[in-house]
Amino acid sequence: MIQPAERTKSLGASVFTEMARHKKKAASKGKDMIDLSVGSPDLPPPSGVRSILSEETLEKDNYGYALQGLEAFNEAASGYCSERFNISLDSSEVLQLLGSQDGLSHLALAYLNPEDYIIIPDPGYPIYSACADLAGAYTYPVSLNEENQFMPDITAVPSHVLERTKILIMNYPGNPASARATKDYFEKVVALALEHSILIVHDFAYAELDFTEDKPLSIFHIDGAKETALEFHSLSKSFNMAGARIGFVTGREDLLKPLADIKSNIDYGVFYPVQKAAIHALTYEQPFLSTQKQTFRNRRDVFCQSLHEKGWHVTIPDGGMFVWAKLPPSYTSMGFALKALEAGVVVTPGHAFGLEGEGYVRIALVQEEERLKEAANRLASIIF
Known part of the structure; x- marks a missing residue:
């Protein structure tokens, strides 16, 4: 068999x-x-997004391989991050994804070797542990609960695990527990990641569904985070484009490159009409x-x-x-x-x-x- x-x-x-x-x-x-x-x-999705998608699907030149994101998409994404979160990004610091789950799953292949560790939240979205299984790596779950306000003490992770950890995943506002992180907490995590050469992966899918009066906290609001972090965005939750499968990850170009290389061998990019509808959403539908x-x-x-x-x-x-x-x-x-x-x-x-x-x-x-x-x-x- x-x-x-x-x-x-x-x-x-x-x-x-x-x-x-x-x-x-x-x-x-x-x-x-x-x-x-x-x-x-x-x-x-917004009616303007649906109109663009409908119009673009009729254009005969939109059916070839996309291969990579349109430059206009990267510019729209960096502009959106600047407007919504006051984050300064160059368009080269944006990598388009077939939805954020695509990026999260393939990031493990880009960074993890067998016997490396990935620190994941528990409870956390299932792809966090599944991506480690696909890469043959180990997971180290850290408990999120009401007692620690869903912000676990990462410094309590055993030193032998930290020495072999390549990725640390965080998700605020969270899923399934919709907690928000504090700036002080992010600062401690960034300091730890810089000390141990760990890649922070902040899943920011629910950034636009923050019900407090404060602006959502990006990992890039923290000094030094650009040296050690990537941040994932999803148009699924923000603009109701779940079935369209488009999102993006932001961060330093050299940190994005391993994921871009993996994706270039796996997929041929997002359908052009979806990209153009997403550009409209990020630019005009705030x-x-x-x-x-x-x-x-x-x-x-x-x-x-x-x-x-x-x-x-x-x-x-x-x-x-x-x-x-x-x-x-x-x-x-x-x-x-x-x-x-x-x-x-x-x-x-x-x-x-x-x-x-x-x-x-x-x-x-x-x-x-x-x-x-x-x-x-x-x-x-x-x-x-």
Whole structure:
């Protein structure tokens, strides 16, 4: 019998696929299902983005290999970062991606050798650990929890691990726990990375869904970060372009080059009409971002208030599109998720994001407010 590579054995089907299978089975029986499992925006991109995409797909010269990002995209991305985050970037410090997950997965191949370490947050998005498996490297999870305000003490990582660590991944505002980092915390992490020659990877996918009054904190607001960090951006969450698969990573050109070299051997770039629609979004659709943020803030408030009124006092997130809900001790993450399916709501069990996720479920705010109220009623009825 022909056997697959050893690296595939730790991957398996994602929990999202598993929950989708359960949802399909329940829906086939005629049950009304409210799907709050996947963080894919339910709203459309701005109308101007859709118009550009529609027009450009009719242009006969747009169907060749893109090979790499248009220079106009790099300029639009650097301009966006300057406008939104007050970060000064040259267009050479931008690398276009087929979505940020594409970049995160291939970055491990670009930097990690077998037996290198990658420090990942626990709980954290599944690709953080999967990319290490694909590269044959080791993961060292650091616990994010309410006790450490989801900002773990990286200096407590054993010295023998730090000596073999190539990459440290952070994600603020976070997924699944929508925490925000402080400048003081980022400064400590940058200092550690500079001392040990570690590449910081800041997943900034939810930068535009920060519900506080402060501007989102980029890793590049920290002195010295350009020497040791890359920052990933996603148009999926900011402009509702999840299916279009486009994002970008910023940082020093020499730090981007290994990833660019890997990608040049794997893909042929993003479809030109998608690139041009993204250029329009980054350049002209910034007013849309305020509306998007308010929509998700309102959804958060309605959903959390509904749960609180029923007696389930979940933590109200400061950003992102998820509620990271702590369960009563009598429930496991999967046990509750299966009960939720019976009640007609699809959520993601917390253990899918790491060992620290057990005892939680992640609930995505990807439905209209009335549907979220109904989902809250159904979920609370399981417990009370």
